[in-house]
Amino acid sequence: MASGNILEVENLRVDIPVASGMLHPVRGIDFSVSRGETLCIVGESGCGKSLTSLAVMGLLPKTARRTAARMDFLGHDIRTLREREMARLRGGSISMIFQEPMTSLNPSYTIGNQLAEVYLRHVEQSRAAARDRAVFLLEKVGISSAGSRLGQYPHQLSGGQRQRVMIAMALMCGPELIIADEPTTALDVTIQAQILHVLADLQHEFEMGMILITHDLGIVARVADKVQVMYAGKTVEEGPCEAVFDAPMHPYTQGLLRCIPIPGKTQRGERLGSVPGIVPNLVGELSGCMFRNRCEYASEACAEMRDEPTRMGDGHAYTCLRAPEEIAGERQGAGGTL
Amino acid sequence: MPAYTLKRTFVAFLILIVVSGLTFSLSHLSADPALTIGGEQASEEDIQAIRKLYGFDRPVHVQYFDWLGRALSGDFGESYHYKQRVFDMVSERIGRTMLLGTLAILFALVVSIPLGTLAAMWPNSIVDRVALFIAVLGQALPTFWFALMMIIVFGVWWRWLPISGHTQWANYVMPTIALGYYATPALMRLTRAGMIEVLASDYIRTARAKGLSPGSVLFKHALRNAIIPVVALAAVWFGFMLGGSIVIETIFNLKGIGWLSYDALLRSDLPVVQAIVLVFASFYVVLTLLADLLNAYLDPRISVR
Ligand SMILES: Nc1ncnc2c1ncn2[C@@H]1O[C@H](COP(=O)(O)OP(=O)(O)OP(=O)(O)O)[C@@H](O)[C@H]1O
Ligand code: SF4
Ligand SMILES: [Mg+2]
Numbered sequence A: 001m002a003s004g005n006i007l008e009v010e011n012l013r014v015d016i017p018v019a020s021g022m023l024h025p026v027r028g029i030d031f032s033v034s035r036g037e038t039l040c041i042v043g044e045s046g047c048g049k050s051l052t053s054l055a056v057m058g059l060l061p062k063t064a065r066r067t068a069a070r071m072d073f074l075g076h077d078i079r080t081l082r083e084r085e086m087a088r089l090r091g092g093s094i095s096m097i098f099q100e101p102m103t104s105l106n107p108s109y110t111i112g113n114q115l116a117e118v119y120l121r122h123v124e125q126s127r128a129a130a131r132d133r134a135v136f137l138l139e140k141v142g143i144s145s146a147g148s149r150l151g152q153y154p155h156q157l158s159g160g161q162r163q164r165v166m167i168a169m170a171l172m173c174g175p176e177l178i179i180a181d182e183p184t185t186a187l188d189v190t191i192q193a194q195i196l197h198v199l200a201d202l203q204h205e206f207e208m209g210m211i212l213i214t215h216d217l218g219i220v221a222r223v224a225d226k227v228q229v230m231y232a233g234k235t236v237e238e239g240p241c242e243a244v245f246d247a248p249m250h251p252y253t254q255g256l257l258r259c260i261p262i263p264g265k266t267q268r269g270e271r272l273g274s275v276p277g278i279v280p281n282l283v284g285e286l287s288g289c290m291f292r293n294r295c296e297y298a299s300e301a302c303a304e305m306r307d308e309p310t311r312m313g314d315g316h317a318y319t320c321l322r323a324p325e326e327i328a329g330e331r332q333g334a335g336g337t338l
Numbered sequence B: 001m002p003a004y005t006l007k008r009t010f011v012a013f014l015i016l017i018v019v020s021g022l023t024f025s026l027s028h029l030s031a032d033p034a035l036t037i038g039g040e041q042a043s044e045e046d047i048q049a050i051r052k053l054y055g056f057d058r059p060v061h062v063q064y065f066d067w068l069g070r071a072l073s074g075d076f077g078e079s080y081h082y083k084q085r086v087f088d089m090v091s092e093r094i095g096r097t098m099l100l101g102t103l104a105i106l107f108a109l110v111v112s113i114p115l116g117t118l119a120a121m122w123p124n125s126i127v128d129r130v131a132l133f134i135a136v137l138g139q140a141l142p143t144f145w146f147a148l149m150m151i152i153v154f155g156v157w158w159r160w161l162p163i164s165g166h167t168q169w170a171n172y173v174m175p176t177i178a179l180g181y182y183a184t185p186a187l188m189r190l191t192r193a194g195m196i197e198v199l200a201s202d203y204i205r206t207a208r209a210k211g212l213s214p215g216s217v218l219f220k221h222a223l224r225n226a227i228i229p230v231v232a233l234a235a236v237w238f239g240f241m242l243g244g245s246i247v248i249e250t251i252f253n254l255k256g257i258g259w260l261s262y263d264a265l266l267r268s269d270l271p272v273v274q275a276i277v278l279v280f281a282s283f284y285v286v287l288t289l290l291a292d293l294l295n296a297y298l299d300p301r302i303s304v305r
Helices: A049-057 A083-089 A111-122 A127-140 A159-171 A189-206 A217-223 A241-246 A251-258 A300-304 A324-333 B002-030 B033-038 B044-054 B060-072 B086-121 B126-140 B143-157 B170-199 B202-209 B214-243 B245-251 B257-266 B270-298
Strands: A005-018 A021-034 A038-042 A065-067 A070-073 A094-097 A177-181 A209-213 A226-231 A234-240
Touching: A005 A049, A005 A209, A021 A038, A021 A049, A021 A209, A021 A226, A021 A234, A038 A217, A049 A094, A049 A177, A049 A209, A094 A159, A111 A127, A111 A159, A127 A159, A159 A189, A189 A209, A189 A217, A209 A217, A217 A241, A226 A241, A226 A251, A234 A241, A234 A251, B002 B060, B002 B270, B033 B044, B060 B270, B086 B126, B086 B170, B086 B214, B086 B245, B086 B257, B086 B270, B126 B170, B143 B170, B143 B245, B170 B214, B170 B245, B202 B214, B214 B245, B214 B270, B245 B257, B257 B270
Parallel strands: A038 A209, A038 A226, A094 A177, A177 A209
Antiparallel strands: A005 A021, A005 A065, A005 A070, A226 A234
């Protein structure tokens, strides 16, 4: 792996005991992010995107078990950090923005209080400096008359404004890495693009690494440096943004890209996922390619497939039995719809 | 907000009028005050004379408005039995009842909030079980029985605490525990339920994602929100503590207005009963009003309406 990486994760697994047995929502995934780089994780609901980010943050549900061959963040081995040391990193050098802006702020405290709090905890004990920083960032994220907003409570702000506040909060301590878990899914379509632009601009301006989880492939195409496609707790395809978009190799990625919005035809911000079929149950022993019940190319061999990714150079890799030539041939045959 | 407060105060006032009207008519229908005043040896003529003198021969509603008019100016009449001004009798003792009620609700909060919080932090753990046990016990034991047990153990066997009176602080220990324990289960369960809900909320996840210390997450972010309904319930229970002290004050011979009301009931001393009922009703009304205002103060989402 490149040495410029601020986060390197190898073979991350999350297991959660449930009533029917052991659930394996994240089943051995690798990823890395370097300074200023944007990694987009895409995949349909329930494929383990949120749990992956929570695993990095050390915020998994109490019952969940996390294992990994490697989890390095800025020279810290996250796997062995004590909760207290991890808390020092969280909110300081690694921040997270959540999927639910309406409920992610504490209703009992003012915006100013909640913004300042994280600065006072990680940077310095100066209320004046915390206030200045809060005003500066609120303006950055596009909140008007920022100074007077500090005294407002969350219920006095709209969903879009709250998510802007959450972004400002994530930036309070100048983090190296920011994880945004579907930051716009819960918002109005018109607001979604604005918020994502704010986020992408600031990430660029402050040269942070970013993991952006999203359903909006249009956004991915615009902001991602690297793309990682997850299916049923695994990475099925990953690579540089252009490579994956230009030559998707995995049938699932191809399916996703087939339902990418077409200007004028598809509503902006519409959720993808019109790949037919249902996600398999991830409880108990699992083997073979999990996509086989939905895959048009599935064969007997797919049930025994081991997850050896096929690497195509330049970091583009996919996990499927089919040979690159075979797939390329089909793409030609399909008349270049992609 | 001022309009809201004004409306609530007006409703509170109406409730007091209705309550006092009801008790007045019920007590005057169920007991004949002239008999009480005249005593057992009074002749029929004496009774008639008393009726005339005190105005008991007038219709009940006339008597009520007469009483109400005086009550509004602070004159609650004279005790039939003690021949003292009711106002003085009540004001001499009301402090003890309020002290006992305050101590009891504080005791209940001091026990139930930490216990409920611990139970919520480790649901179904041994801590949770112990807390649940304490709560169930508090509900299952009748207050008077619990009070008597304490008297036997701490007052009679070990002689640690005085068993009756109201002159020293030690007199208040057992009554406070007996009365406060009664409110503990409800407050603890509400704290526990509130904390469990809040701890699973998105903003607690945010607080943890900000790397805040466990203390800050637990107290600043979680407890503050979980406690809002508890405070409202505590205010209502405070009303119960003040009114419910009748049994406890009688058992411990702690001469507050609870004890006085029991005494007055036994003697059919209607002016005293009437005044104390009004006091108890005011406690409830004022505390419920206070609970609402406190809620509005604690929860910024309410105060803007
Ligand atoms: N605390 C939990 N206990 C049991 N199962 C859980 C828990 N949290 C998540 N899961 C399961 O793990 C799987 C992955 O969840 P995750 O939240 O990571 O999905 P996601 O990819 O973020 O989906 P979405 O796009 O809907 O946010 C889901 O099937 C979910 O039901
Ligand atoms: S391994 Fe088989 S089932 Fe899985 S995606 Fe490839 S062809 Fe389809
Ligand atoms: Mg999610």
